[in-house]
Amino acid sequence: MARMEFDRIARDGMVLLGCGKMGSAMLAGWLARGVPAQSVHVIDPAPSEWLVKTGVHLNGTMPDAPAVAIVAVKPQMMGDALPRLQAFGNGGTLFISIAAGTPLARFAEALGEKTPIIRAMPNTPAAVGCGITALIGNMHVSEGDMTLAESLLAAVGATVRLEDEAQMDAVTALSGSGPAYVFHLIEAMAQAGASAGLAPDLAMQLARATVIGAGQLAAGADETAEQLRINVTSPKGTTAAALEVLMDAETGLPPLMERAVAAAAARSRELAQ
Ligand SMILES: NC(=O)C1=CN([C@@H]2O[C@H](COP(=O)(O)OP(=O)(O)OC[C@H]3O[C@@H](n4cnc5c(N)ncnc54)[C@H](OP(=O)(O)O)[C@@H]3O)[C@@H](O)[C@H]2O)C=CC1
Ligand SMILES: O=C(O)[C@@H]1CCC=N1
Numbered sequence: 001m002a003r004m005e006f007d008r009i010a011r012d013g014m015v016l017l018g019c020g021k022m023g024s025a026m027l028a029g030w031l032a033r034g035v036p037a038q039s040v041h042v043i044d045p046a047p048s049e050w051l052v053k054t055g056v057h058l059n060g061t062m063p064d065a066p067a068v069a070i071v072a073v074k075p076q077m078m079g080d081a082l083p084r085l086q087a088f089g090n091g092g093t094l095f096i097s098i099a100a101g102t103p104l105a106r107f108a109e110a111l112g113e114k115t116p117i118i119r120a121m122p123n124t125p126a127a128v129g130c131g132i133t134a135l136i137g138n139m140h141v142s143e144g145d146m147t148l149a150e151s152l153l154a155a156v157g158a159t160v161r162l163e164d165e166a167q168m169d170a171v172t173a174l175s176g177s178g179p180a181y182v183f184h185l186i187e188a189m190a191q192a193g194a195s196a197g198l199a200p201d202l203a204m205q206l207a208r209a210t211v212i213g214a215g216q217l218a219a220g221a222d223e224t225a226e227q228l229r230i231n232v233t234s235p236k237g238t239t240a241a242a243l244e245v246l247m248d249a250e251t252g253l254p255p256l257m258e259r260a261v262a263a264a265a266a267r268s269r270e271l272a273q
Pocket of ligand 1: 017018019020021022023043044045046072073074075077080081098099100121122123124176177
């Protein structure tokens with residue numbers, strides 16, 4: 001994290017509302033990057049053992065004007081949870097919400113129209129520093145605010161800026177929910193390996209290692225995903241036989257993935273209602 005951003009948080013403090021799966025993943029990254037535990041104030045009804053051990057302030061007195069307030073509760077809990085942060089609205093506190101669906105306008109209504117608010121969509125590989133987060137801010141967010149948010153989220157992976165809040169539904173459907181698709185791919189590959197005659201444990205070991213290895217290869221390679229796929233595919237070989245099934249324009253993976261991502265994006269739009 002850039003020194004200036006670090007100083008702002010260390011001096012004025014940071015509030016984290018909700019410390020479940022995503023909140024913990026991000027907090028682990030921030031603490032590892034040198035955000036002092038004593039500058040972090042967490043509000044969560046049932047703190048985990050890990051959270052207690054971090055040494056952050058838990059469900060106690062809040063700083064007067066924290067540099068940042070991060071909202072990491074479920075969209076359905078927003079109505080109950082947000083009033084806890086209302087006092088920081090319309091002031092110097094930058095709000096960052098990672099909630100799916102919930103639009104910037106909803107936060108402005110709850111916190112005050114002049115509140116600087118950033119919507120961010122991370123994903124669970126943030127827990128191992130390999131997430132990707134897309135961000136967009138409202139009109140009260142300055143370049144300095146955006147840099148601060150990017151520094152925080154860069155602690156747990158890559159960041160990209162969006163140009164239009166409407167893109168957030170598709171981002172949520174692709175990279176926010178996407179890790180689940182990959183985990184399901186592991187499950188499906190393992191099941192197919194077992195159906196092809198392998199013991200279930202061995203099939204799972206092979207499927208998991210294959211997805212991890214392919215991911216690492218993709219991460220380090222200069223080639224496109226398409227080229228990496230071609231590299232595996234010997235002419236008239238086994239991969240070509242499988243890809244004929246997987247790449248079928250009507251029954252293959254592309255139309256299935258399109259339907260899955262469209263369903264997630266539609267749900268993201270519904271959550272905004
Ligand atoms: N999981 C994911 O892959 C991703 C999630 N998100 C978004 O992140 C947000 C959090 O998701 P996730 O971490 O998975 O959910 P979790 O349920 O794991 O975490 C939410 C946390 O908020 C706590 N909480 C509930 N009510 C309140 C309250 N009133 N005040 C403070 N804390 C409260 C919950 O406590 P308790 O469990 O005791 O109710 C829980 O610890 C969601 O908005 C989701 O859309 C974004 C990207 C990816
Ligand atoms: O399933 C959800 O709604 C959240 C948002 C993206 C990933 N998990």
